[in-house]
Amino acid sequence: MVSSENRRKLLDISGEDVTSCYQCGKCSAGCAMAAMMDLLPHQVIRLVQLGQVEEALASRTIWLCASCLACSARCPRGVSLPNVMESLRVTLLRLGGRHLDPVRLPADVLENAPEQALVAGLRKYT
Ligand code: SF4
Ligand code: SF4
DSSP: OOOHHHHHHHHHHHTOOGGGOOOOOHHHHTOTTGGGOSSOHHHHHHHHHTTOHHHHHTOTHHHHOOOOOHHHHHOTTOOOHHHHHHHHHHHHHHTTOOSOOGGGSOHHHHHHSOHHHHHHHHHHHO
16 A cells, blocks of 8 residues: 555655646557556556556556656657656665565576676666
C-alpha cells in the first residue's frame, strides 16, 4: 500500500506536473518499447493522475522504459515521462521492492557484460 505521503514524494521526485497530460497518446505511439509493455506510457501517466499508484508500480512498464526521451520530445504538454517512470522505480526501490538480485545474475552475464552496462543496470534495478 502506497501512503499519500509516498504519493506526494513520488510527484516531488519526478518534478513533473502530471495533471497537464491530456491523454493524447503521442508518447505511447512513439515508444519503441511499447509492444513489450503491459501498460502503455500514457496509461501509466493516467494512473498517476488518478492516484492509482499501486497499479503503476506493479507494471512491467516502469522497468522496461529505456529513458530514451522519445516520448518527452513528442509530448505537446511538455511532460517528461522518463522522469515519472524513474520516480516510480525509485519509489518502489525505496519501499524495498528490489527488481533484480545481483547474486542471481547468470555467470556468463557477469563475465561478459561490459562493466558500464552492469553498473548502469544495477543502479536502475536495485
Ligand atoms: S504525449 Fe504528453 S500529453 Fe500526450 S498522453 Fe503522453 S504525456 Fe500525455
Ligand atoms: S523514455 Fe521510456 S516511455 Fe518514453 S519512449 Fe523511451 S522507452 Fe518509451
